[in-house]
Amino acid sequence: MKFRQEHPDISESDERALVQAVRTLEHEAGQESTPSVSEAYWQNLIVRTNRRVDAVSSGKAISISWAARVAIPGVVAIVSFLVALHYYVPVQTHQHSDVESIVLGLPDRAVDSLLTESSLTEETLVAVAANGNLFDVPSEQIGEYLIENDNTLALVEMLPEQQADQMLDLLAKGK
Amino acid sequence: MEELSDLQLIDEVRNGKRRAFTELMRRYQQRVYWVARRIVGTHEDADDIAQETFVKAYIALGDFRGESSFFTWLYRIAVNLSLNAIRKRQLVNYLRENEIINRIFPSSDDPSREVEFKETQSRLQEAIAQLPEKQRAVFVMRYYDEMSYEEISEVMKTSVGGLKANYFHALRKVREYMTNEIPSGTSGHQRK
Numbered sequence: 001m002k003f004r005q006e007h008p009d010i011s012e013s014d015e016r017a018l019v020q021a022v023r024t025l026e027h028e029a030g031q032e033s034t035p036s037v038s039e040a041y042w043q044n045l046i047v048r049t050n051r052r053v054d055a056v057s058s059g060k061a062i063s064i065s066w067a068a069r070v071a072i073p074g075v076v077a078i079v080s081f082l083v084a085l086h087y088y089v090p091v092q093t094h095q096h097s098d099v100e101s102i103v104l105g106l107p108d109r110a111v112d113s114l115l116t117e118s119s120l121t122e123e124t125l126v127a128v129a130a131n132g133n134l135f136d137v138p139s140e141q142i143g144e145y146l147i148e149n150d151n152t153l154a155l156v157e158m159l160p161e162q163q164a165d166q167m168l169d170l171l172a173k174g175k
Numbered sequence: 176m177e178e179l180s181d182l183q184l185i186d187e188v189r190n191g192k193r194r195a196f197t198e199l200m201r202r203y204q205q206r207v208y209w210v211a212r213r214i215v216g217t218h219e220d221a222d223d224i225a226q227e228t229f230v231k232a233y234i235a236l237g238d239f240r241g242e243s244s245f246f247t248w249l250y251r252i253a254v255n256l257s258l259n260a261i262r263k264r265q266l267v268n269y270l271r272e273n274e275i276i277n278r279i280f281p282s283s284d285d286p287s288r289e290v291e292f293k294e295t296q297s298r299l300q301e302a303i304a305q306l307p308e309k310q311r312a313v314f315v316m317r318y319y320d321e322m323s324y325e326e327i328s329e330v331m332k333t334s335v336g337g338l339k340a341n342y343f344h345a346l347r348k349v350r351e352y353m354t355n356e357i358p359s360g361t362s363g364h365q366r367k
Contacts, residue, residue: 014343015339015346018343018347019318019346021350022318022350022353025299025350029297029299029353037208042204045225045226046200046201046204048226049204049225050193052227052229053193053196056230056233057234
């Protein structure tokens, strides 16, 4: 160390001599090196220091009580809710009594998809009918149906020509 | 009533008895104040440091292991706060000398602020104020409080040899300053 190299041997007597010299100079300067402080100041210092300690410790207490009263219960409540949500959500049974509520609950894409499929089904039915499969039922039943409803003419008028021909063939076979 | 030791009082504080801490303050506040006052030089700063020392001690009392005496531990806090205060003031002085403060805070031109910063000091206090911070702290503890080098070593966390060198240098500088600065009319001796 620099100081130790400069003064490798600082004896006690050297130190004492220097201290004495400084004390003498201090005395000669004729000034009080230690200004006086009144007793009231020390009392006041204790009061002010206690106030600062109170402020710091109450700040700690506030933060602890806030954590105890608000933060911890809040966190516990949120975690409990999430756990409950994760484990105890009611299982969807797919047994809705109300069809409307199911449809309304469907996402838009699903509804669009169903509508498309529905129209496809209609087309498919027409195609099937065009191929003659639609009337692939016992001719007796068809005949009974037409007689019971007494609407043979309207039914025939509504049919496309090809289907009407098929129906007539079927009826002819039934006879 | 039997007077409790520092350690007994500390135990009571740890058990929530604030009065015990007030008793510790009563015991040591003057020494804490004076070590701060002699290092920093002004009452205003020493007053603040004395309070802050006890606040820090109260907060950290749980960490006090009793390896050194309570007073040494308290003294360390006070000396460190005092040295920090000096550093801050040196920085402020540097900024002021370079007129940086005046550029940032034009209102600090107010001469009344300068006046409140100044305080009447004895020659010895002026001499101490010239010392580097570490020498200043060692000088105060040794010259005024007559602490042993071992005690100062515990406070400053420095070797005894280094402290002796610091004190020796400090004494020489103080003597030199006072010899040169004593006005001729103050005493019968005029010194160069």
